Amino acid sequence: MSITAVSAVPVQAAETDHLSMVNCNIHEHACTRELLNSKVTLDISPKPVKAMTDLLFRLTLTGKQPAAAPYIDLGMPGMKMGPNQVSLQARSKGVYEGSGIIVRCPSGKRIWKAAVVLPGIGIAEFIFNVIY
């Protein structure tokens, strides 16, 4: 599994050009963000990542571990889609997995955001394209 480190610069929520917000090529590889003293790596399979299919979300944490089980909030930047959370179960130390589905927006917009919530640490945001 190849891992690409991406910028830890906070995503600007007010940015209207959502395409420029993409910070993760999830179709090709896992993506990593740094948060405090932790490295947060998110991978989604199978690849390429398609909407309306069952997906496996795999989170790998190095450094500080969260105070409680982490989870992922799935949503679209700038569009309310309702709460779509992926619960993650610990598989081994620092490794969590959970299944989830990214839904298809009829508007045709394909930019999705996975906000990885790490209790006691913070939130790491991964923004990527999804195939419809």
Place this chain on the structure above:
Amino acid sequence: MSSIETLYLVFIGTGFAVGFGHCVGMCGPIVVSFSLHLESKRVLISNLLYHFGRVMTYAVLGGVVGITGSFVRVTAGIAVLQKAVMIFTGLMIVVMGLSMGGWLSLGRIFGDHYNPDGIITRGFGKMSGARSTAAYLPLGLLLGLLPCGPVYTVLITAARAGMDIQPPFKAFLTGVGLMVSFGLGTIPALLLVASLTKMNWLRSRNVIYKIGSVLMIAVGIYFVIKGIQY
């Protein structure tokens, strides 16, 4: 309060928030297009029937997803139908836009403001026999199938709940309850949008009507294109 009852409340709130933030943009043009064709006094009851039909469809979808515990299978099964409904909706909005602009005689399909002898009126009238407010119930039932991101999101929750709940009938009811909660939450925003069409100053200004007609036609074409692409 059980976790499921809490979820019902959460999804009423979600529906309310999504209604004002998402549905107004995506489904607002639909309720505006058919509300403008109604006499002001019939806007509320027609819209309530429409939403009742829409929520009924949500309920059925929620029940099916709940009992099967599978979001992917159910949505894959109705994808073609959803595509057709989206294209149909777009065409309907285009026709109503043309009618509202005075470029096409729509007649009494959904209201009684226009020429009852119009070509489209006769065609639709024979097909459905629906020339009254009651036509909005089947319309809502049908348009409840429109592909919609937030609806999918609630269906995912219904599927997850369905996997955890036994017996199957209880899973079915939970799916129904979640989708009905969400659907009810979306109604206030769309009723508010529909009520704007009752404003006399809006209806009495021909220029605004014409601009609205053009916008409706554009929105309808957008729906058709998105439906074809879906």
